[in-house]
Amino acid sequence: MHRDLDISTSRILIVDDARENVRILASILKDVASVSFSLGGQDALVKASSTLPDLILLDIEMPDMNGHEVITRIKDDPRTAPIPVIFVTSHADVEDEETGLRLGAIDYITKPFNPSIVRARVRNQLMLRAYAKQLEDLNIELERLATTDSLTGLANRRAFRERVTLELRRLDRYGGEACLMMMDLDHFKAVNDSYGHDAGDAVLRAVAQRVSGQLRETDTFGRLGGEEFAVLAAGTPVEQGAMVAHRLLSSVREQPVIWNGLEIAVTTSIGMTALRAGDGSIDAALARADQALYASKDGGRNRVEVLAA
Ligand SMILES: [Mg+2]
Structure with missing residues (x-):
């Protein structure tokens, strides 16, 4: 440098x-x-x-x-x-x-x-x-560099957690609503195994771009690691958040990712929860979103599961 x-x-x-x-x-x-x-x-x-x-x-x-x-x-x-x-x-x-x-x-x-x-x-x-x-x-x-995921340019895990922590403080103080989504690519390991890691990276970048295109400026989109992403939708009630989540799902699966002339089909699973005043730490909310994500995977993947409470 x-x-x-x-x-x-x-x-x-x-x-x-x-x-x-x-x-x-x-x-x-x-x-x-x-x-x-x-x-x-x-x-x-x-x-x-x-x-x-x-x-x-x-x-x-x-x-x-x-x-x-x-x-x-x-x-x-x-x-x-x-x-x-x-x-x-x-x-x-x-x-x-x-x-x-x-x-x-x-x-x-x-x-x-x-x-x-x-x-x-x-x-x-x-x-x-x-x-x-x-x-x-x-x-x-x-x-x-310390706050950005170098592959996708999204907020990294640290930056995303900081952003959610701030939002939680804001909710505690002023009230309001916000949604937290965990998003995981389905069968991502198979992409890496079949086509190699360059293909896997191309898929991650494509997903990051497609989802970013659907979000508003007030939303925060981060890559937590591997094929795991997360979205914080500030000022968003659960019903509206669920609609956003379905839109994200469609934007990812609509078209295959083209890599070296190959078409790679991609779907994601999303687990969503409301971020609430009184959540104390963000870990409680992240755990709920994670639980919803597991339910989404168990339910057959390529779907949204909401755990409101
Ligand atoms: Mg002088």
Whole structure:
């Protein structure tokens, strides 16, 4: 998952009330990244929050709002707070520098500018920023992988259980109705045995797609493992849930799954129960749905069984 860091697409916002300083900095940095500018503090705040640059070079002395005030506001806004700020100052005043660092500045550049030093400092900060962003992306990806079934893209067992737990809490608090369905492919082992696991995977993906196509946005569909799926239908009374379950059954068996030119007939069995306030843990409800699923299998498969109570 490693990607090389490229800072050439980074965006820098230069903030300085003196056009001459903006011009010099922009020409020093034009080959490092893309550059925009503000000639005052107010405008800088607007541009920072609307464009979210990767780095801000900030002058301290400006007539409309000084740099210390600007950085304080940038750091107060959670959207702009992560943007690194380098102060641009003409006087290498120790006290001033300390104030800036305390307010969240990450580095200093002093006037008159030494082009190679300016480029080096800016590159350093852009690299750090790019690393931080990459880490953020990685964490989002890891979170997705941790909650998604990689074969079907559905919620995995963990994510599905979490979702049902939340729904149960909602029912306990606000009342309402919800249905829980366990769905199991019939004679799935025979598919793997006859055609191999690639065929089995194709069948699982096809079932996931067909059932997803029947569900509403408020429903949660998960693969609990193997050929076992589950549906949480929020805000759904039992009678309506049973109708949904029959629709899911038809959508799966309507057409065979085509794999490598072969037609593989697929049916499922569904066990359904109401998720109720007072169920305590989701395991009680899952056990009822499981019991209904067994009844459905015992009753000949390719059918829906409801265990309401
Ligand atoms: Mg100034």
